[in-house]
Amino acid sequence: MMPYLTERIGNPSSLHSPGLEARKALDESRERISKFINGDGGDIIFTSGATESNNIAIIGTAMRNSGKGKHIITSSIEHMSVINPCKYLQKQGFEITYLPVDRNGRVDPDIVEQEIREDTILISIQHANGEIGTIQPIEKIGKIASERDVYFHIDAVASLGKIEVDVKRANVDLLTISSNDIYGPRGVGGLYIRKGVKIQPVMFGGGQEQGLRSGTENVAGIVGFGIAAEIMRKEYKGEAERQARLRDKLIAGILENIEESYLNGHPTERLPNNANLRFSYIEGESLILNLDMEGIYASTGSACSSKTLQPSHVLMAIGLKHEEAHGSLLFTLGRGTTEAQIDHVMEVLPKVVEKLREISPLYKKER
Amino acid sequence: MYSEKVMEHFRNPRNVGEIENPDGVGTVGNPVCGDLMTITIKVNGDVIEDVKFKTFGCGAAIATSSMVTELAKGKTLEEAVKISKQTVAEALGGLPPQKMHCSNLAADGLRRAIVDYLKKRGEMDRIKELGLERDLEKMEKGEEDDEHEETCET
Ligand code: FES
Numbered sequence: 001m002m003p004y005l006t007e008r009i010g011n012p013s014s015l016h017s018p019g020l021e022a023r024k025a026l027d028e029s030r031e032r033i034s035k036f037i038n039g040d041g042g043d044i045i046f047t048s049g050a051t052e053s054n055n056i057a058i059i060g061t062a063m064r065n066s067g068k069g070k071h072i073i074t075s076s077i078e079h080m081s082v083i084n085p086c087k088y089l090q091k092q093g094f095e096i097t098y099l100p101v102d103r104n105g106r107v108d109p110d111i112v113e114q115e116i117r118e119d120t121i122l123i124s125i126q127h128a129n130g131e132i133g134t135i136q137p138i139e140k141i142g143k144i145a146s147e148r149d150v151y152f153h154i155d156a157v158a159s160l161g162k163i164e165v166d167v168k169r170a171n172v173d174l175l176t177i178s179s180n181d182i183y184g185p186r187g188v189g190g191l192y193i194r195k196g197v198k199i200q201p202v203m204f205g206g207g208q209e210q211g212l213r214s215g216t217e218n219v220a221g222i223v224g225f226g227i228a229a230e231i232m233r234k235e236y237k238g239e240a241e242r243q244a245r246l247r248d249k250l251i252a253g254i255l256e257n258i259e260e261s262y263l264n265g266h267p268t269e270r271l272p273n274n275a276n277l278r279f280s281y282i283e284g285e286s287l288i289l290n291l292d293m294e295g296i297y298a299s300t301g302s303a304c305s306s307k308t309l310q311p312s313h314v315l316m317a318i319g320l321k322h323e324e325a326h327g328s329l330l331f332t333l334g335r336g337t338t339e340a341q342i343d344h345v346m347e348v349l350p351k352v353v354e355k356l357r358e359i360s361p362l363y364k365k366e367r
Numbered sequence: 368m369y370s371e372k373v374m375e376h377f378r379n380p381r382n383v384g385e386i387e388n389p390d391g392v393g394t395v396g397n398p399v400c401g402d403l404m405t406i407t408i409k410v411n412g413d414v415i416e417d418v419k420f421k422t423f424g425c426g427a428a429i430a431t432s433s434m435v436t437e438l439a440k441g442k443t444l445e446e447a448v449k450i451s452k453q454t455v456a457e458a459l460g461g462l463p464p465q466k467m468h469c470s471n472l473a474a475d476g477l478r479r480a481i482v483d484y485l486k487k488r489g490e491m492d493r494i495k496e497l498g499l500e501r502d503l504e505k506m507e508k509g510e511e512d513d514e515h516e517e518t519c520e521t
Contacts, residue, residue, distance in 0.1 A: 283402065285425040289369075289377060303400040304425035307465065311401075322401045326423075359383050359429060361394070361405040361421035 001185065001227065004220035012217055013208065022219045029226025036229045037156070037175060038166040039192055045209040046222050049189040050157045050178035051081040054124075056191055056202050056212065057153045057174040058085040061122050062094055064200040065151070069119025070094045073150075075107050075136075076317040077129055082155055083313075086124075099125075104266040105134035105318050113144050122151045127165065130158035131301060131314045131330060132265030133274030142171035151197060157181050161232040162240055162271050173197045179221065183335070184228030188221035243333045244272035246342050250331060251275050253346045258353055264315065264328060273333040281363040282356040283326045290352040296345055301328045323362075370460035373430040380429055382436035384419040391484030393476040397468065402428055406436070406476040410484055413443045420476070427466040428473070431455050435473035444481055448497045450474055478502045 004025065010018025012026050030044045047053045062072060074086055076098045086096045097115050099107050107125060116123075123145050128135045138154055145152035153174040156165050161182040167175055174197060179188040193199060193212070205214025247270075254261050260280040279287070284300025291298050299305075301312030302325060311325035320328075331345070357363040369377070389407035396403050402424030409417035418439050420432040434455050439447045452470040456462045462470060482499050483506075485491070494503055 281423065283424050283428075286377070286429055289374075289426045293378070302425070304402065304428070304469075309400045309465070309468075323423075326401065359380060359421055360423040361403055362423050 001220045001224035004223050008219075010219075012219060013206065022217075025219060025223050026217055029222045029229075032226040032233075033177070033190055033229045034192070036165070036233045037160070037177070037192060038168050040195065043195060044190045044192050045212050046217055046225075047189045047191060047209075047213055048187055048218070050079075050155070050176050050181075051189075052213075053176040053178070053189045053191040054079065054081040054155055055085050056199070057176060058082065058122065058124055059089065059202045060199040060212070061151055061153070061174065061197070062089050063202075064198045065121040066094075069117070069121045071097070071117050071120040072122045072124065073097045073099060073112065073115050073120060074124045075099045075101060075126070077101055077105060077132075077134075077314045078124070078126055079130070079155060079157070082124055082126070101134075101317055103319055104269075105129055105132045105264075105314070106266060106269065107136050107141070109137050109140040109144060112141050113148075116144070116148050116150060120148075120150050122153060124153040124155070126155040126157075127159035128156075128163065128271050129265070129314060130271075130274075131312060132276045132318065133271040134266040135159070135163065135269040135271065138170045138172075142169075145173075146171040158271060161236050162243075162273055167192055167194065174199075179225035179228060182228045182232045185221045185224040188218055188225045190225070239335060240272040243337065246337060246339060247272060247275050247333055249339075250333075250342050250345060251277070253342075254349065257346070258350050261353075264318065264320070275331040275333070276328060277331075278320070278324055278328040279353050280324075280327060281360045282353060284328055286356055287327075287329050287352060290356070291345075291348065294344075294348045294352075296341075296348060299330045299332075301330070302326045368463055369426060369430070370462075372458075372460040373427065373462065376430040376433040376459065377426045380420075380433040382419045382433065382440070383421065385421060386417055386419050389480075391480040391482075391487070393479030393481070393483060395472055395476045395479055397424065397428070397472050400425075400468070402469070402472060404428065404432055404472050404476045406432075406473075406480045408439075408477075408480045408484060410444070413445075415439050415442055415444065415447055418477070418480075420473070422472070424472065425466070425469060427462055427469040430459060431462070431470040431473040432476070434458050435477050439477055444485075444493075445497060448478055448481060448499060450477060475502070479506055482506060 010022040012022040034041050151173045155176045157178045160177050173194045175192040177190045180186040201212045262278050264276040284302030285305040301315045303309050303311040315325040386407040390410045391408045393406045404422040406420045418436045422429050422432040452474050455470045482502050485494050
């Protein structure tokens with residue numbers, strides 16, 4: 001990707017040779033990424049990231065197909081870049097159904113089917129949830145959507161590079177992906193659009209990216225994205241297996257060694273890199289700060305650590321009480337995660353939990 | 368995000384625990400983010416001889432609780448009721464703006480413990496004199512977070 005930041009700075013819309021060279025590089029990336037998700041080659045448009053991809057997918061299809069209907073189905077645990085475009089559309093006269101999820105965070109395909117109406121134009125469901133790790137039954141939902149002739153969009157940001165993403169198997173019409181979630185550069189994303197899907201742009205200009213995303217392409221970033229996808233395609237399966245083993249060790253170790261600890265999200269239908277747990281009587285931000293001092297970096301869905309002082313909407317949707325959400329702790333594994341690190345967490349975490357419980361007025365030790 | 372001083376108190380909180388047979392108890396929930404703290408005090412004459420806290424909350428809540436106990440220890444009741452959220456925040460070298468509400472928790476908890484103490488002794492005039500009527504009122508109404516206590520105490 002470096003040459004595209006230094007010498008090869010041609011504009012892919014220009015016809016001179018540096019421009020053509022840039023165009024070629026873009027198309028190569030498109031091929032690579034499309035291959036990774038089992039697309040047909042040219043069916044990806046590049047954006048500035050997953051937020052923009054989700055916005056185009058939702059607002060772009062809604063606007064273009066509003067003649068057919070104004071009803072959209074999504075879930076209550078989507079990323080904000082899905083929920084907020086939906087809220088925007090609500091103000092424009094669209095109707096949105098936010099499907100509930102069960103205790104494990106799964107959407108029930110039967111409920112999806114029941115909620116589809118004459119005027120439903122789009123179903124948008126994430127492939128997997130980045131916070132609680134739960135994987136959705138997207139193949140079933142995709143089948144229902146295509147039988148009922150409703151567009152199906154999935155947000156695959158959390159799943160790409162961790163589990164198989166196959167647009168054909170799941171009958172996907174639109175699919176959001178992002179570069180930095182597969183170790184590519186930041187500031188680049190993609191939207192897969194199946195050939196024939198009716199969609200319109202949400203931003204207007206020079207008509208780049210098949211008219212759907214105007215603005216000169218971020219060539220260097222896109223090249224990096226393509227290479228990241230290529231590497232991931234070859235490596236992710238082995239890596240996912242390795243991480244899942246470490247994840248299971250971590251989860252089992254915590255549940256075994258720390259009283260009143262619980263797993264958030266699905267026990268088996270779960271991203272290989274996600275371990276989300278909760279501990280009664282203590283608060284997540286103070287957990288994180290304590291772990292940070294030991295070189296362990298985690299996050300939490302606690303109200304105290306969010307800008308709005310609201311607990312995570314995902315944890316609320318799976319039916320946790322406010323104070324349960326407070327004690328949630330998310331570990332994300334990655335390529336660099338080692339067994340020794342997992343052991344280190346297992347050594348430190350019980351002590352930290354105990355220390356905070358000692359301070360907590362809710363914790364009454366049985367003596 | 369936090370100052371050195373906040374982190375120091377967070378790492379080594381002072382006066383953690385519950386005094387046995389306390390003279391006054393103050394319990395306060397944080398209506399903003401749903402946290403909880405309890406302060407217990409031992410009073411000798413007019414002086415807060417000992418004070419301990421327990422807090423269920425974020426780093427700032429724990430650090431401010433710790434700081435409040437430190438500020439209150441050895442103070443007369445009159446001095447102690449003057450400890451405000453600003454005093455606490457300043458003593459900690461400042462708090463991030465979105466965390467200012469946490470320092471309310473500790474200062475309120477201390478005042479409530481003092482009210483509890485005076486009430487038990489029937490010193491209602493003293494409560495007025497120290498300007499604690501509002502705290503008393505809130506305590507009696509179970510404000511501001513009946514709802515919160517319900518969820519937390521289960
Ligand atoms: S106690 Fe919740 S933000 Fe501080």
